Amino acid sequence: MDINLKELKPKIILGIAAHPDDLDFGSSATVAHFINQGAKAHYLIITDGSKGSSDQTVNPKDLTRIRYQEQRKALKLLGGQSVTFLGYPDGLLEMSLGLKKEIVKVIRTIRPDIVITIDPSMIYSAQRGFINHPDHRVAGQATLDAVFPLARDHLVFPELSKNGLKPHKVKTVLLTNFEYTNYYVDISDTFDKKILALKAHASQIPDIDQTKIWLRQMAEMTGQKAGYKLAEGFVRIDLRI
Ligand SMILES: [Zn+2]
Secondary structure (H helix, E strand, C coil), X not given: CCCCCCCCCCCEEEEEECCCCHHHHHHHHHHHHHHHCCCEEEEEEEECCCCCCCCCCCCHHHHHHHHHHHHHHHHHHHCCCEEEEEEECXXXXXXXXXXXXXXXXXXXXXXXXXXXXXXXXXXEECCCCEECCHHHHHHHHHHHHHHHHHCCCCCCCHHHHHCCCCCCCCCEEEEECCCCCCEEEECCCCHHHHHHHHHCCCCCCCCHHHHHHHHHHXXXXXXXXXXXXXXXXXXXXXXXX
16 A cells, blocks of 8 residues: 555545446445445446346346346445436447546535446456456546546537536545555445345346356455555545645
């Protein structure tokens, strides 16, 4: 743990991700931890989640409806406030100014002091044998661009300012990254809430008990780095400008 990083006490958190369930896998115990300290938590989900099934008979529209319900339920179980869905087609997300503008709109509406998203620099891990989903990378990059400088600068999207969406400066960004982390949150008391939230994503997680076992192992390993029983780790960026 970087000793220069003081413990965060956010008032408003905004989690931004590509798919329903991304935030609950990566950071829901941290979100629950901040909520327990009095924070309000909101989610922004960029895609419609319509490709997240191996069932050949599933109707993508039904899947989107189910996954939106699951995501709303999961955040509610953590004690959070609202979920905004942008409804971009799952699996096909591309970087665009339009996407960044929609994220800016939500940042300027919710006005979070902390934004949580996925680290877009994580493209693949040969060691772990995975390629990070391209939607995750686009979502993370568009979010970073929206945080800085687009949401902050009043001359960007002046039409938003005219409609009451004034510029907003996010104080801290927390990025989920499986390889490198510099900040840890003690989730010993909220790990069970994470499992509860993930259980809400029943269409994605057929065996929650199995999922719980590997998530607990991961949380223990992360905790060892910070001296906590269980932890979630992040790349933390405190924005100075
Ligand atoms: Zn995902």
